Amino acid sequence: MENLPLEIAIVGGGLSGTLVATHLLRSASQPITLHLIEPRPSLGRGIAYSTDYRCHLLNVPAGKMSAFPDQPDDFWRWMVTKKDPSVQLDTFVARQIYGEYIHSVLKQSASGASERVQFKPRTDEAIAVEPHAQGATLYLKSGETIRADKIVLALGNFPPKDPPVQDSRFYQSPRYISYPWSDRALKGLNASDPVLLIGSGLTMIDLAVALKEQGHTGKIYGVSRHGQFPHSHKFTSAYPAFLTPQTAPKTLRGLFQQVRAEVKSAIAQGEDWRSVIDSLRPITQQLWQHLSPGDRRRFLRHVRPYWEVHRHRVSPGVVETVGRMQKGGQLVLVAGRVHAYEEDTEGVKVWVIPRGTEDRKGFEVKRVINCTGSECDYRKFQHPLIVNLRSQNLIRPDPLALGLDVAENGAIRNSEGVASQRFYTLGSPRKGGLWETTAVREIREQAVELSRELLRSPQID
Numbered sequence: 001m002e003n004l005p006l007e008i009a010i011v012g013g014g015l016s017g018t019l020v021a022t023h024l025l026r027s028a029s030q031p032i033t034l035h036l037i038e039p040r041p042s043l044g045r046g047i048a049y050s051t052d053y054r055c056h057l058l059n060v061p062a063g064k065m066s067a068f069p070d071q072p073d074d075f076w077r078w079m080v081t082k083k084d085p086s087v088q089l090d091t092f093v094a095r096q097i098y099g100e101y102i103h104s105v106l107k108q109s110a111s112g113a114s115e116r117v118q119f120k121p122r123t124d125e126a127i128a129v130e131p132h133a134q135g136a137t138l139y140l141k142s143g144e145t146i147r148a149d150k151i152v153l154a155l156g157n158f159p160p161k162d163p164p165v166q167d168s169r170f171y172q173s174p175r176y177i178s179y180p181w182s183d184r185a186l187k188g189l190n191a192s193d194p195v196l197l198i199g200s201g202l203t204m205i206d207l208a209v210a211l212k213e214q215g216h217t218g219k220i221y222g223v224s225r226h227g228q229f230p231h232s233h234k235f236t237s238a239y240p241a242f243l244t245p246q247t248a249p250k251t252l253r254g255l256f257q258q259v260r261a262e263v264k265s266a267i268a269q270g271e272d273w274r275s276v277i278d279s280l281r282p283i284t285q286q287l288w289q290h291l292s293p294g295d296r297r298r299f300l301r302h303v304r305p306y307w308e309v310h311r312h313r314v315s316p317g318v319v320e321t322v323g324r325m326q327k328g329g330q331l332v333l334v335a336g337r338v339h340a341y342e343e344d345t346e347g348v349k350v351w352v353i354p355r356g357t358e359d360r361k362g363f364e365v366k367r368v369i370n371c372t373g374s375e376c377d378y379r380k381f382q383h384p385l386i387v388n389l390r391s392q393n394l395i396r397p398d399p400l401a402l403g404l405d406v407a408e409n410g411a412i413r414n415s416e417g418v419a420s421q422r423f424y425t426l427g428s429p430r431k432g433g434l435w436e437t438t439a440v441r442e443i444r445e446q447a448v449e450l451s452r453e454l455l456r457s458p459q460i461d
């Protein structure tokens with residue numbers, strides 16, 4: 001047993017899986033075999049960094065996008081030496097270039113790894129698992145199997161759910177794109193075709209600017225309940241921490257009031273509200289964890305839309321493009337909810353109930369794309385791997401169904417609430433427990449901690 005290598009399998013080679021692999025390759029000194037399974041042709045990119053559109057920029061400046069928490073300017077240095085010496089710490093770089101960086105970080109770690117570490121990346125997809133007394137077997141789409149002591153499910157973001165309407169037959173139509181990141185989302189349109197995008201967040205903005213980049217001249221309607229775009233980034237000075245996890249109010253109402261008062265006073269002193277929101281970032285997870293389950297629900301119901309547009313901001317360049325599109329009348333933002341679809345041979349009429357009214361308003365378009373954001377309810381996913389994990393009671397959703405129920409060390413809890421010693425996760429699936437867990441800053445820290453956890457000696461469940 002002593003001499004057998006520790007077998008670790010990582011399912012998902014997006015940013016999360018790739019960073020866990022990177023840290024294992026850099027730090028493991030004992031014998032390990034590391035499998036990294038990803039169906040996409042290139043590792044490190046996942047959904048966010050696979051895009052071919054140059055207009056898809058990071059929404060965080062280069063100086064804050066390092067893969068390594070202890071070398072905060074690593075990405076910026078890589079950019080300056082390998083790509084463009086003019087890049088500044090505050091430049092918003094194209095996401096496809098960031099994918100190249102993550103890929104290169106993995107490659108470099110693999111070539112510098114101890115000779116006791118074997119790295120086995122595979123282009124494949126995991127579809128089932130079979131737990132054993134120790135470890136588990138992973139079944140892959142290709143028919144191959146991998147036996148591992150520990151398995152990391154770095155599955156990231158799932159497609160959005162279809163918005164509820166009375167008659168959902170239109171969702172089977174080729175005019176409807178349910179997965180906004182699919183290759184065909186923007187293909188096959190005539191430049192003048194009107195398009196309706198459901199949602200007005202980061203995904204909708206991504207698609208609107210991509211349409212612009214491909215020379216689209218037709219109308220683009222964005223429909224969302226609140227009809228609000230995310231705000232723009234602005235370079236501001238750091239704001240002093242005005243709350244600590246200990247002193248912060250433990251109720252949503254108290255927290256909301258204190259943050260609002262601080263924003264007001266900051267603005268009165270000539271500061272920007274962004275600095276106040278950003279000063280909460282280091283303690284956001286703890287603030288979330290101190291809220292009662294009821295307050296977390298209330299946050300999701302009432303505060304979330306406002307939090308999202310203030311916290312998840314967009315680069316000034318992208319905001320400028322979107323602003324120009326709106327001013328020129330090409331992009332129209334509608335506050336309301338999609339109510340019904342009427343499709344004929346020419347296109348589809350989308351009936352929307354504008355916010356605060358009972359009337360219907362019709363928009364005639366050639367294509368509808370769902371940009372409402374990733375679905376996170378693991379009870380609903382139909383991917384064979386998730387169905388398989390559910391059927392064996394190996395996973396359960398967190399109480400708010402924002403992801404999975406996960407222990408502090410990243411171990412996945414089964415349906416009885418017992419933390420596994422085989423199955424782990426990071427990133428989006430931890431949203432219920434941490435709330436702030438989907439951006440690079442949090443994922444890179446989780447990747448370091450999880451790689452340490454995985455290298456502790458294997459135990460039997």
Ligand SMILES: Cc1cc2nc3c(=O)[nH]c(=O)nc-3n(C[C@H](O)[C@H](O)[C@H](O)COP(=O)(O)OP(=O)(O)OC[C@H]3O[C@@H](n4cnc5c(N)ncnc54)[C@H](O)[C@@H]3O)c2cc1C
Nearest residue numbers: 012014015016046047048058059125126156157427439440
């Ligand atoms: C469009 C977009 C832009 C973003 N921009 C930024 C930004 O600028 N800055 C920032 O900090 N954060 C950004 N984010 C946040 C982003 O979530 C993280 O940065 C990160 O990309 C998440 O990586 P992930 O690996 O967890 O998920 P994903 O990128 O979703 O990757 C998961 C991977 O798992 C694979 N997979 C799934 N199921 C299986 C299976 N059964 N078998 C094998 N493989 C499987 C998928 O193919 C996929 O490649 C952005 C997110 C999106 C969606």
